[in-house]
Amino acid sequence: MTLRLMLAFASALFGVAAQAGEVTVAVAANFTAPMQKIALAFEQDTGHKAQLAFGATGKFYAQIKNGAPFAVLLAADDETPARLEKEGLAVAGARFTYATGRLALWSKSPNLVDEKGEVLRSNSFNKIAIADPKLAPYGMAAMEVIYKLGVQANVVPKLVQGESIGQTYQFVSTENAQLGFVALSQISIGGRITQGSAWIVPQNMHAPLKQDAVLLNAGKDNAAAQALLKYLQGDTAKAIITRYGYAL
Amino acid sequence: MHLSAEDFQAIALTLQLASVTTVLLLLLATPVAWWLAHTHSAWRAPVASFVALPLVLPPTVLGFYLLVALGPNGPIGQFTQWAGWGTLAFSFWGLVLGSVVYSLPFAVQPLVNAFEAMGPRPMEVAATLRASKWDAFFTVAVPLAKPGFVMAAMLSFAHTVGEFGVVLMIGGNIPDKTRVVSTQIYGHVEAMAYSQAYGLAGVMLVFSFVVLLGLSWFNRRSTGHSNTRHQKAGT
16 A cells, blocks of 8 residues: 555656546536545546546536537436447447445434335425436436335425435425435445435335446547546445445 | 427416516615615615625525525524415525515616616705605606616516526426426426427527617617707706
């Protein structure tokens, strides 16, 4: 470890890393916190620098289609990367799932949400937030869970929609909605819920929230871009990803 | 151009929101503008700056503050719960409140200008003719400041129609309650339904252009009028 650090230092100091490059990455907003950690480790371990831009996957799609210079996209779904590949905007065959999202029903009140989501059958809330199912995979998954539990009659009239999972989190954390379906990565660290009460939805209750990475045309000949994609599948990155509440 | 039933719903809701907001804004902005135009108080500058804040604050910041304030633990939320209205986020009246705040400077500024341009003379003359203050205000000041009122109304209306960031933050995207044209367009774009987005965005573009055209036409006409009036008064 120290040796590795020293090497990293040396390469930084003497510019030994002739091959050290830079990669511009578009990152799904829900992956912000883990990606910042991964980028730091990546820089230390490889000497390459990752420039991160965070945002909504749909917006990145529009920007990439219109010539944005991103080399890598870490999407919030698996459809957008597939679509980019099909449209010839991404390098074929470089797609993979870097993380699988976990859905959680969360409230800031310590006792509102039980361990089975039974609260959804009750009248102890009048607003429940989900991400817009048309825009965000987490919203679609939440709708699946609601229908699977058969609680739509009680829940759908009380739904409010965030444009992204980030905004959905805001609605619940400001308590304008008493509870909501958010990403486990937003409310937990190291396997512990940081505040309030939550039900971690079993993964078999909705289609997997696969988040895929793809190498874009702008990164085709970029060594740093390829190194980053490889690094994301390595042990260091995987440890960070699971610590932030994602499955692999 | 294909507009769906939901698009029309959003258009109707937007027009309703803009109308209610404009009426409320004129009622609220008139006394504020009158005071700003006439006071010599040391509070004038701070109040004027406060009223102008929505001009420079990013709508998402405004929206986020509103979301926190409207929440059950926020000052507005505490008041509305005490009054028995529940909390206002994700409701039509929550959007009205947000829009009033957001468009306030667009209603106040034209009125201040109009009241200032009027000068103290007309009100003094009215007073010598024994008109009461209220009487003078409605029969002298309001007609004289009419161009200001029209401009304030048009700008408030148009600005509310174009509002996006605040609605996005406090709306919750509920069809027929809080889903307005701008958030509907955003939804289309994000969902990559570009052709639907084009249709609705086209409507918005034409509307905005017509309003601005109307404003500049009206401006020209009313300044033309007051010029001739001044000339007449001069001769």
